[in-house]
Amino acid sequence: xxxxxxxxxxxxxxxxxxxxxxxxxxxxxxxxxxxxxxxxxxxxxxxxxxxxxxxxxxxxxxxxxxxxxxxxxxxxxxxxxxxxxxxxxxxxxxxxxxxxxxxxxxxxxxxxxxxxxxxxxxxxxxxxxxxxxxxxxxxxxxxxxxxxxxxxxxxxxxxxxxxxxxxxxxxxxxxxxxxxxxxxxxxxxxxxxxxxxxxxxxxxxxxxxxxxxxxxxxxxxxxxxxxxxx
Ligand code: CDP
Ligand code: CDP
Numbered sequence: 359x360x361x362x363x364x365x366x367x368x369x370x371x372x373x374x375x376x377x378x379x380x381x382x383x384x385x386x387x388x389x390x391x392x393x394x395x396x397x398x399x400x401x402x403x404x405x406x407x408x409x410x411x412x413x414x415x416x417x418x419x420x421x422x423x424x425x426x427x428x429x430x431x432x433x434x435x436x437x438x439x440x441x442x443x444x445x446x447x448x449x450x451x452x453x454x455x456x457x458x459x460x461x462x463x464x465x466x467x468x469x470x471x472x473x474x475x476x477x478x479x480x481x482x483x484x485x486x487x488x489x490x491x492x493x494x495x496x497x498x499x500x501x502x503x504x505x506x507x508x509x510x511x512x513x514x515x516x517x518x519x520x521x522x523x524x525x526x527x528x529x530x531x532x533x534x535x536x537x538x539x540x541x542x543x544x545x546x547x548x549x550x551x552x553x554x555x556x557x558x559x560x561x562x563x564x565x566x567x568x569x570x571x572x573x574x575x576x577x578x579x580x581x582x583x584x585x586x587x588x
Pocket of ligand 2: 369371374375376377378518519
């Protein structure tokens with residue numbers, strides 16, 4: 359029996375599964391489901407519990423017990439969804455370097471895989487879903503009608519991840535600077551002695567979207583107008 363309304367996308371890290379998968383899901387009005395987050399969640403929980411990553415028995419037991427919930431994004435901080443593990447929001451923690459460094463090892467354990475696969479099939483059988491991962495077309499949903507496998511060289515994929523990190527860190531740095539600037543503006547404008555404000559007879563020049571040269575020229579032209587022949 360073919361699953362007509364299941365689309366699977368597999369491929370290596372940073373091949374574009376999540377970004378492409380989400381766009382496809384939005385286009386068809388399907389649910390987007392990133393199965394990698396489940397292995398990441400198990401890895402995060404194992405680290406939290408102080409388990410030895412090589413302790414297959416303990417990690418398998420954890421994977422069989424773990425409660426992973428996925429909800430629509432509740433915070434507009436760039437996340438695609440909320441990942442809740444045992445009541446805790448771990449959406450960003452599961453992307454940490456610590457998780458990156460052990461998730462592939464944990465994902466080799468047979469009982470971990472079968473626990474995750476069972477949960478993923480539960481989701482998949484609802485239909486109208488785009489599922490992305492490593493083994494979705496081969497193992498989890500082998501009857502899906504549409505299967506894709508994205509690939510790119512490791513060099514190309516490393517560049518993509520690098521750009522992504524620069525973009526994300528850039529946003530974080532920007533937000534910190536913005537907050538600091540707003541904080542100083544507020545203190546400078548509201549202090550009693552000599553607060554920041556334009557003089558009543560000042561020429562106010564809004565510099566938004568103007569280049570340095572444009573602002574200099576604007577200042578010069580105002581001076582010239584007010585001081586003809588100067
Ligand atoms: O986003 P990225 O491709 O970097 O990784 P991910 O999809 O979040 O998956 C993290 C890790 O989980 C992978 O490197 C695999 O070790 C494992 N994984 C898996 O074994 N099977 C899946 N269906 C999905 C992920
Ligand atoms: O889910 P997966 O790890 O396979 O990859 P992704 O998170 O969808 O994509 C990794 C990064 O590569 C993202 O920043 C994408 O925007 C970017 N990307 C790209 O530059 N060109 C593509 N053809 C696909 C993804």
